[in-house]
Amino acid sequence: MNNHNQDEIRIGMIGFGYIASCVYRLIQEQNDYIASKIGKRLHIAKIADKDANKLQKDLPGLSAIAQSRDAADILEDPDIDIVVELIGGIVPAYDFVSKALEGGKYVVTANKDLIANKGKKLFDLAQQANVDILFEASVCGGIPIIGPLKSSLASNHISKIVGVVNGTTNYILTRMEKDKLSFDQALRMAQDLGYAERDPSADIEGYDAACKLAILSSIAFNSRVVLDDVYREGITSIKDCDINNAREMGYRIKLLAIGRQKEGKITVKVHPALVPQGHILASIEDTYNAVYVYGNYVDQVMSYGRGAGDRPTASSVVGDIIKIARRFDRDRKGPVYGCSCSEHKELAHMDDDVSKFYLLMDVVDKPGVLAKIARVFGDYSVSIQSMIQKQAEKEGTARLIFITHEVLNKNLDRSMHQVANLDVVQEVLSVIRVEDLN
Amino acid sequence: MNNHNQDEIRIGMIGFGYIASCVYRLIQEQNDYIASKIGKRLHIAKIADKDANKLQKDLPGLSAIAQSRDAADILEDPDIDIVVELIGGIVPAYDFVSKALEGGKYVVTANKDLIANKGKKLFDLAQQANVDILFEASVCGGIPIIGPLKSSLASNHISKIVGVVNGTTNYILTRMEKDKLSFDQALRMAQDLGYAERDPSADIEGYDAACKLAILSSIAFNSRVVLDDVYREGITSIKDCDINNAREMGYRIKLLAIGRQKEGKITVKVHPALVPQGHILASIEDTYNAVYVYGNYVDQVMSYGRGAGDRPTASSVVGDIIKIARRFDRDRKGPVYGCSCSEHKELAHMDDDVSKFYLLMDVVDKPGVLAKIARVFGDYSVSIQSMIQKQAEKEGTARLIFITHEVLNKNLDRSMHQVANLDVVQEVLSVIRVEDLN
Numbered sequence: 001m002n003n004h005n006q007d008e009i010r011i012g013m014i015g016f017g018y019i020a021s022c023v024y025r026l027i028q029e030q031n032d033y034i035a036s037k038i039g040k041r042l043h044i045a046k047i048a049d050k051d052a053n054k055l056q057k058d059l060p061g062l063s064a065i066a067q068s069r070d071a072a073d074i075l076e077d078p079d080i081d082i083v084v085e086l087i088g089g090i091v092p093a094y095d096f097v098s099k100a101l102e103g104g105k106y107v108v109t110a111n112k113d114l115i116a117n118k119g120k121k122l123f124d125l126a127q128q129a130n131v132d133i134l135f136e137a138s139v140c141g142g143i144p145i146i147g148p149l150k151s152s153l154a155s156n157h158i159s160k161i162v163g164v165v166n167g168t169t170n171y172i173l174t175r176m177e178k179d180k181l182s183f184d185q186a187l188r189m190a191q192d193l194g195y196a197e198r199d200p201s202a203d204i205e206g207y208d209a210a211c212k213l214a215i216l217s218s219i220a221f222n223s224r225v226v227l228d229d230v231y232r233e234g235i236t237s238i239k240d241c242d243i244n245n246a247r248e249m250g251y252r253i254k255l256l257a258i259g260r261q262k263e264g265k266i267t268v269k270v271h272p273a274l275v276p277q278g279h280i281l282a283s284i285e286d287t288y289n290a291v292y293v294y295g296n297y298v299d300q301v302m303s304y305g306r307g308a309g310d311r312p313t314a315s316s317v318v319g320d321i322i323k324i325a326r327r328f329d330r331d332r333k334g335p336v337y338g339c340s341c342s343e344h345k346e347l348a349h350m351d352d353d354v355s356k357f358y359l360l361m362d363v364v365d366k367p368g369v370l371a372k373i374a375r376v377f378g379d380y381s382v383s384i385q386s387m388i389q390k391q392a393e394k395e396g397t398a399r400l401i402f403i404t405h406e407v408l409n410k411n412l413d414r415s416m417h418q419v420a421n422l423d424v425v426q427e428v429l430s431v432i433r434v435e436d437l438n
Numbered sequence: 439m440n441n442h443n444q445d446e447i448r449i450g451m452i453g454f455g456y457i458a459s460c461v462y463r464l465i466q467e468q469n470d471y472i473a474s475k476i477g478k479r480l481h482i483a484k485i486a487d488k489d490a491n492k493l494q495k496d497l498p499g500l501s502a503i504a505q506s507r508d509a510a511d512i513l514e515d516p517d518i519d520i521v522v523e524l525i526g527g528i529v530p531a532y533d534f535v536s537k538a539l540e541g542g543k544y545v546v547t548a549n550k551d552l553i554a555n556k557g558k559k560l561f562d563l564a565q566q567a568n569v570d571i572l573f574e575a576s577v578c579g580g581i582p583i584i585g586p587l588k589s590s591l592a593s594n595h596i597s598k599i600v601g602v603v604n605g606t607t608n609y610i611l612t613r614m615e616k617d618k619l620s621f622d623q624a625l626r627m628a629q630d631l632g633y634a635e636r637d638p639s640a641d642i643e644g645y646d647a648a649c650k651l652a653i654l655s656s657i658a659f660n661s662r663v664v665l666d667d668v669y670r671e672g673i674t675s676i677k678d679c680d681i682n683n684a685r686e687m688g689y690r691i692k693l694l695a696i697g698r699q700k701e702g703k704i705t706v707k708v709h710p711a712l713v714p715q716g717h718i719l720a721s722i723e724d725t726y727n728a729v730y731v732y733g734n735y736v737d738q739v740m741s742y743g744r745g746a747g748d749r750p751t752a753s754s755v756v757g758d759i760i761k762i763a764r765r766f767d768r769d770r771k772g773p774v775y776g777c778s779c780s781e782h783k784e785l786a787h788m789d790d791d792v793s794k795f796y797l798l799m800d801v802v803d804k805p806g807v808l809a810k811i812a813r814v815f816g817d818y819s820v821s822i823q824s825m826i827q828k829q830a831e832k833e834g835t836a837r838l839i840f841i842t843h844e845v846l847n848k849n850l851d852r853s854m855h856q857v858a859n860l861d862v863v864q865e866v867l868s869v870i871r872v873e874d875l876n
Contacts, residue, residue: 026593026735034593036660037778136590142736144582144590151764152574152582152757155464155472222474280742283721297464298580298743298753304718305739315736319590326589326775327765337764340475 007040009325012074012105014096015087016049019110019137021057022310023084023317028061034318040325042318046074049087075099082324084317085109094118101125101133104333108320110137110313116211116227119218123339132336134320139212140165140289142312143305144319149219149293150337156295158220161259162437165212167287167307168196168203169235169255173272174285177243177252183236195287195308205234206270209257216291217259217268223345225259225268231350233271242360242430245401246274249386251358252282256435265348273435274358274403281437292437351410356385356434358403359416362426365398369424373400376422380415382407397426403434445478447763450512450543452534453525454487457548457575459495460748461522461755466499472756478763480756484512487525513537520762522755523547532556539563539571542771546758548575548751554649554665557656561777570773572758577650578603578727580750581743582757587657587731588775594733596658599697600875603650605725605745606634606641607673607693611710612723615681615690621674633725633746643672644708647695654729655697655706661783663697663706669788671709680798680868683839684712687824689796690720694873703786711873712796712841719875730875789848794823794872796841797854800864803836807862811838814860818853820845835864841872 011027013020027034027042035041046066049055055067066073074080075096083100085107087093093114100107102125109115115122115135126133136146140163149158164170168190175186187204190196202208210230217225235255246253251274260267275282280302284290289307294300306312323336363369370387377384383405392399404412412431420428449465451458465472465480473479486506487493493505504511512518513534521538523545525531531552538545540563547553552560553573564571574584578601587596602608606628613624625642628634640646648668655663673693684691689712698705713720718740722728727745732738744750761774801807808825815822821843830837842850850869858866 022735030593030595033595036780037592037776039776142733143739144586144741147590148582148586151761152585152754154475154760155468155756156753157468157471280718280721283718295580295753297460297749297756299747299750301581301741301743303582303739303741306737309737311735312737315594315733316590318593318735322592323589332770338475338477342474 008043009040009328010043010045010079010081011084011321012046012048012077012080013044013084013086014048014071014074015085016047016054016057017086018310019313019317020084020086021059022314023086024059026314026318034322038322038326040328042321042325045080046077048074071096075103080105081328082106082108082321084321085111088113090114090117097122097133098125101129101131104129104131106131106324107133108317108324109133109135110317111135112138112208112211112215116214119215119226120224120341123341126335127339130333132324132338134323134336135215136320137313137316139215140291140305140307141309142315143289143291143303143307145216145291145303146219147319147323148303153293153295153298153301156297158293158295159261160294161216161220161291162281162435163213163216163257163289163291164254164281164284165257165289165291165307166203166209166255167289168200170284170289171195171287172204173235173238173243173253173255176238176240177247180240182240183238204236206232206255209255209270213257213259213268213270217266218341220259220293221261221266221345222340223266223343224341225266229268229347231269231271235272237430238272239430242432245360246358249403250277251275251434252277253432254281254284258435261345265346267348267353269350269353271433273433275435275437279437353409354406355409356404356406356436357412358401358430358432358434359428360430361400361419361428362392362394362397363400364424364426365396372422372424373419376415376418380411382411382415446481447478447759447766448481448483448517448519449522449759450484450486450515450518451482451522451524452486452509452512453523454485454492454495455524456748457751457755458522458524459497460752461524462497462500464752464756472760476760476764478766480759480763483518484515486512509534513541518543519766520544520546520759522759523549526551528552528555535560535571536563539567539569542567542569544569544762545571546755546762547571547573548755549573550576550646550649550653554652557653557664558662558779561779564773565777568771570762570776572761572774573653574758575751575754577653578729578743578745579747580753581727581729581741581745583654583729583741584657585757585761586741591731591733591736591739594735596731596733597699598732599654599658599729600719600873601651601654601695601727601729602692602719602722603695603727603729603745604641604647604693605727606638608722608727609633609725610642611673611676611681611691611693614676614678615685618678620678621676642674644670644693647693647708651695651697651706651708655704656779658697658731659699659704659783660778661704661781662779663704667706667785669707669709673710675868676710676870677868680870683798684796687841688715689713689872690715691870692719692722696873699783703784705786705791707788707791709871711871713873713875717875791847792844793847794842794844794874795850796839796868796870796872797866798868799838799857799866800830800832800835801838802862802864803834810860810862811857814853814856818849820849820853
């Protein structure tokens with residue numbers, strides 16, 4: 001059926017947009033270099049894209065490669081060893097990837113929606129066919145994080161991962177702080193620069209980060225976590241005054257993706273948080289990403305780099321191709337890493353999650369107000385670590401900033417519901433978590 | 439010859455000190471967990487240490503393992519699949535590792551002296567025997583950096599790596615800055631805490647960092663770099679006033695390991711440098727390490743974590759064992775990564791190295807002095823970016839701080855030789871490089 005050289009790995013690319021053409025360029029430009037390291041040549045044998053215009057891109061050597069508008073031409077070709085799926089989204093990527101795996105082909109993808117929603121099914125198919133699906137590029141672009149979790153760090157029990165995993169929101173928060181912009185102004189700037197989509201909701205509402213967290217948590221905790229498992233708050237309600245207040249109190253605001261396991265239960269949540277200025281995660285700026293991992297032997301490690309962009313993402317895609325190529329043997333297929341979700345851990349309920357909180361509210365500026373608020377906090381075991389009173393803009397109004405000690409989510413919610421209804425409280429402006437990261 | 443199960447990997451450990459007993463503990467404690475991920479069990483079959491006391495350590499299960507004071511018992515045992523060498527130093531480790539490789543055994547080591555000095559010979563032996571030698575733990579303890587360079591980032595042409603790779607010196611510099619200590623005080627503190635040896639020269643003179651840089655550069659630039667190739671300055675001449683001056687000018691002082699390739703030539707150097715406070719490498723504190731990599735597709739990535747300590751180092755040793763175990767097949771040995779030093783690049787001469795410099799000198803406090811100094815700088819094309827004059831402690835003396843623009847090393851050296859001999863210059867106190875890292 002296949003009489004090609006073992007030293008040539010035949011690749012079929014499905015989808016030929018922004019990332020895929022960069023993967024193509026990387027392999028064209030640096031194939032000799034790659035071959036000198038791994039002793040095998042990568043050969044892009046076929047490219048499929050339903051849009052004929054994408055195929056006609058003016059790239060060197062492209063005309064010599066078999067092109068098709070039908071992915072089946074790749075999926076049904078017994079001579080293709082690795083399918084690189086770069087169309088994104090679940091439909092029809094799921095079908096294509098399933099067929100590739102069923103046909104005994106290895107798969108490399110950058111598709112976070114696919115892995116975060118349909119991972120289990122795909123890993124099962126890969127196992128049945130004795131191949132593998134690699135997806136380093138689906139989380140944080142060029143940053144090597146899946147690979148290290150699967151190999152160098154694999155012996156560690158991971159208790160926590162904390163990441164700044166969405167470049168768009170990190171850019172917006174950085175610009176709000178550094179350029180004193182409002183959220184809307186910073187969002188527009190991100191859109192003008194192409195960092196945010198016309199419809200920015202996947203980024204600013206935290207869906208993108210939640211997908212990445214689901215993928216990372218599944219690997220870190222050896223138990224499948226899907227997108228719907230992730231508690232999610234975006235950054236749309238972050239005000240410039242929150243950013244200023246945070247800075248004055250020694251914090252910066254970041255959109256964090258946090259996965260944690262404790263007593264056999266997993267917590268997975270994406271939300272903005274105040275992070276201590278001295279912590280290295282606070283220094284991740286603009287579109288950079290970072291993932292912090294706490295392992296029981298390695299202690300703390302972090303990977304940092306460009307979380308998006310065609311070239312960094314292509315670096316990870318080709319890195320995965322190289323991992324497969326190194327172990328590739330047509331006569332003895334097998335996993336590169338395989339799926340490690342052998343456990344079934346329970347999800348902790350967010351009601352029982354414990355955090356510190358930053359609270360911002362406008363109140364009537366008269367004696368006795370603080371006592372009324374403090375009484376409500378006391379009733380719900382919300383203990384205050386610090387409080388600052390500031391002049392509010394409106395006459396007769398004071399602005400209060402609280403940082404709580406650690407408190408149960410449900411207690412904080414109930415207390416704030418009651419605080420908001422006090423006659424002396426004009427408006428609760430912000431409720432944001434504080435993560436000390438220790 | 440060997441009728442053991444393919445699903446059990448038999449390990450022989452040579453050397454059973456601080457790191458090795460932690461590797462032992464990790465495998466004993468977490469073998470089920472590791473097996474659940476890789477589908478194979480790690481079995482420590484034999485331990486050898488010339489010191490019988492080390493073998494008698496009171497560790498659970500140790501008495502059931504074959505122990506020897508002679509490494510040959512492991513090296514000549516056909517049933518051992520992987521030799522873990524953790525004795526350190528070149529003699530007799532080099533002989534042991536050579537014999538292990540010649541005997542077709544895989545090797546895992548944390549021995550940076552061995553790899554930085556004898557790497558080529560060992561990689562040749564590994565290739566001849568169709569096995570591999572892995573050494574993640576030899577550079578920066580628990581931080582995954584060799585693995586990512588060898589796989590996820592392997593398609594990138596690397597132009598530069600910059601690391602804070604020695605925890606002891608980073609601890610000393612951090613304490614000098616934060617606790618306002620002198621070098622000697624901070625060194626004593628590091629010794630009291632066990633971060634520095636009684637004889638601290640390997641750390642504070644930069645040898646340790648130079649070994650790590652030689653190893654990283656060989657991989658990054660695909661051309662063998664050995665310890666002797668590395669230009670090296672330690673931190674012993676860093677004064678507390680340098681640290682203060684640096685901070686006032688927006689910098690922090692770090693001991694950097696820098697590898698760079700440009701126009702086919704490699705520069706490898708370890709020296710203290712002023713790093714901009716806003717750069718993430720400036721925020722690496724205490725005993726933490728970080729390695730920053732510049733690749734032509736991935737752009738900038740950094741790995742950060744604990745650069746030393748028994749548990750982080752054990753994490754990397756077992757990570758390497760896992761990489762071998764995953765691909766292990768007694769009937770078809772082969773490299774995990776193999777050596778990629780297929781090129782022979784020239785070393786650039788340090789005379790031609792270009793840097794910015796921070797210069798500190800005491801001069802006679804009278805008009806015309808600056809003109810005399812500036813004339814010398816002008817003669818050697820040393821261009822000044824900024825100058826600050828401070829009150830010196832001695833009457834009639836002024837203290838000058840210069841930051842130069844980029845200048846050829848040899849021009850800076852010659853100009854400073856002449857400046858030091860000017861009658862108006864009392865003493866040149868410090869000459870330290872400035873790295874803007876952009």
